[in-house]
Amino acid sequence: MPHRLVSPRTASHHELDAMVHILDGADILIHGFDGTITHWSIGCENMYGWTRDEVVGQNVQDLLEPVLPEPVDDIPSQLRTRGFWQGELVHRHKSGRAVHVASRCVMVNLPDGSSAVIQTNNDITELKQAQDVVNAREAHLRSILETVPDAMVVIDERGAVTSFSKAAEELFGMPSDTVCGKNVSCLMPNPYRDEHDGYIDHYLTTGEKRIIGYGRVVTGQRADGTLFPMELHVGETTANGHRIFTGFIRDLTSRYKIEEDLRQAQKMEAVGQLTGGIAHDFNNLLTVISGNLEMIEDKLSPGTVMDLLREAQDATADGAKLTGQLLAFGRRQPLNPKKTDLGQLVTGFSDLLRRTLGENIELRTVISGSNVHALVDASQLQNALLNIALNARDAMPRGGTLTTEISRVRLDADYAKMYPEIRSGEFVLVSMTDTGIGMTDEVKKRAIEPFFTTKDVGSGTGLGLSMVYGFVKQSGGHLQLYSEVGRGTTVRIYLPAEKAESRGAGDDPQMEQPSPALPRGDESILVVEDDARVRRVAVARLSSMGYTVLEADNAHRALEILGTNDEIALLFTDIVMPGGVTGDELAKEARSRRPSLCVLFTSGYSEPSLAGKNAIANTHWLRKPYTARDLALLVRSVLDSKV
Structure with missing residues (x-):
């Protein structure tokens, strides 16, 4: 929009005197283009503290020491070209304090051919102070809203979203600028979506409340279409004669x-x-x-x-x-636990398993480390492994691979927080993974229940995994199932590791030394994990190691983040995820966009080849569950290998 012009008026000194006299109560001062003050109203005396006799003849720049929003030489230039200038500036009071003013200057031509500037100043100090207070409060509120874990959504009485917090962006997988202005029903599945506006109209008409002022559990819908349970609290207020509704949302999935x-x-x-x-x-x-x-x-x-x-x-x-x-x-069978080398036990048991499974199933055994001793009833453990192997055989009618892996692991406090029935400590892990048909979520929930079976009538009692579960629990361990339909199943048995024999002081200096500090870094890492609890732990661990961590709960969101952040050095992703795009497919797409991107996979499978369909070059793999040390060492190794 072009600036309008003000034609300079011609006025005599007498006319200027008369104007100041008539408007003496206003904040008016007149000075020449050289800055010499010629007129000073009573209003200026009250605002600045100097009397007329003290200032007339002085230079306005030296007296008021203005702090300008633009170079001081630009003002005379604008006065000559446009005829006026206006803006906000800061003047000095006689006492030395700052006076914020809204100023307007108009050029006047004098009869002798010179020019003068009529300047009107309005004191806005209190207004600026009030604005500063409001800005500080807004910044404080914004800081709270950005850090509070609950999502916040504000809508008007028409249902349009006017505010969408950072936590809401992460919860729903939608950026604020795409949600604001839209009807809040876009965050809901049907039938709530189609009926929402009717709820608001009914309330505005009748005053009958359904959720305002009450906590209520409802269903939300993310950008990728997945549904999740959420606790909704709605408050109401009025601003400028219009009603606004503020909803605080807590994700109940975890x-x-x-x-x-x-x-x-x-x-x-x-x-x-x-x-x-x-x-x-x-x-x-x-x-x-x-x-x-x-x-x-x-x-x-x-x-x-x-x-x-x-x-x-x-x-x-x-x-x-x-x-x-x-x-x-029922954990009432008599057990005879003894110190047992599980690596030796499984290796010696392999021949029986091989004869049981048949020729069309390949049996693999992997033993990691040497100290895999546990206090366990060996015969009952063999019976448990046999039951798992029989289930694996039935899940692979056309053949496949059954991999048994034995290793010593430590379940730390972070992992124990995710699974209430687990205690932290040292365990020997016996993991059996098949490449069979896998289990649905519903089958996984009931897999260890007695007499539950997916086999045909007469083909099984449904007590195989139930027996394994009871034996492991009675042995002080933990049983975990990990399965994906069409990809296979992993059964993990955690048995308490045999404690090392007590040593005398000085027998093993290494045992007395504290664990070395975890390696740290300052790179940016994108964590992609659909399980909210696992994701929170991974993010917290990496953040504590100094990394800048971004997070996503699905591959679509991860690609959006990768497209807007060039600083990401490592993609740390689960392999099997909902939403139609798996972790290995995500990695391929990310590598096509950023060939130098480091990729670290994680999975509950015993072998990465069983989780991902196609191998991706120059990637690394971390098996769940992993400790903070496992994560720190491998992340640092992957990032350093890029250098």
Whole structure:
């Protein structure tokens, strides 16, 4: 828009005197282009503290020491070309304090051919101070909203989003500038989306509240279409005669997962106690039946009745095996734990497994490290491994690979926080991974329940994994399932590691030395993980090591972040994720855009080749669960290898 011009007026000194006299209460001063003050109103005396006699004849620049928003030489230039200048500046009061003024200068031609400047100044000091207070409060509020973990969404009475916090951007996977101005129903799935405006209209018409002022659990929808449970609190206020509604949103996904885990653990505990009690009593009945059959057998001669008796004895033996499995699930089977080298046990057990699995299944055994001793009942562990192997065989009807890996691991406090039933400490991990059909989420939830099976009627009792679960729990360990449909299943057994023998002072100086500090860095890392708990732990660990960490819960969001941030040096991603794009596909696309990008995969599978369909060159892999030290060492190694 072009600047308008003000034609300079011609006025005599007498007219200027009359104007100042008439407007003496206003803040008016007149000075020449050289800065010499000729007129000084009473308003200026009150505003600046100097009397008229003190200032007339002085230079306005020297007296008021103005702080200008632009070079001082630009003002006379604008006065000559446009006829006026206006803006905000800071003057000096007689006492030395600063006076903020809104100033307007107009050029006037004098009869002698010279020019003067009529300057009107309005004191806006209090207004500026009030603005500073408001700005400080806004900055404080903005800081709170950017750091508070709960998301905040503000809408007007028409349902349009007017404010969308940083936490809301991360929760819904949408940037603020794409949401603001849209109807808040874009954050909801149907039927809530279509009915939302009706809720607002009903409230505005009748005053009947449904969620305002109350906490309520509802369903939200992310940018990728995934749904999640959220706790919504809505408040209402009025601004400039218009109603606005502020919603605070808390993601309940992690809480629901923890609650579900606890419910499952409590259910399994209750079912285990019930099952164990029933099995114990049933075993007593079988003992009586078997004993009486044996006594009858001694009194019979060979023949048809003897054959029937032996068939009954065989059925009794099968019943005893069944109750043995139930007792194992209920953690009431007698155990004989001894110090056992699990590497040697599994290696010696491989021949039996190979004969059991058949020729179309390849059996692999990987032993990492040498100290893999655990206090465990060896025969019961072999029985557990056999049950897992049989399930793996049934999941690979056309053949495949079963990999058994034994290693010593440490589950730290961070990992234990994610799974309430786990305690931290040293464990020996026996991990068995197949390349079978995998399990759905629903099957995984029920896989260790007694008598639950996906096999045909008559093909299994549904007690295999239940027995393994009970045995591991009774041994003080932990059982974990990791499975993806079409990719396979990993069963991980954590058994308490055998503690090292106590040593005398000075026997092993290395045992007395503290662990070396974790390697650190200052590079930017993008963490991509769909499990919110695992993602939070990874982000916290890397941040504590000095890295700048960005995070995404799916591949689509990760690609958006990569497209806007050239400083990312490492992509740290899970391999199997929802949303239609897996971690290995994400890495390929990221590498096509940024060939020099470092990539570190993580997965719950025992082998990376079982998790990713296609190998990607120059990538690295970290198996879950991993400790802070594992993560720190590998991240630093990957980043340093790029140099």
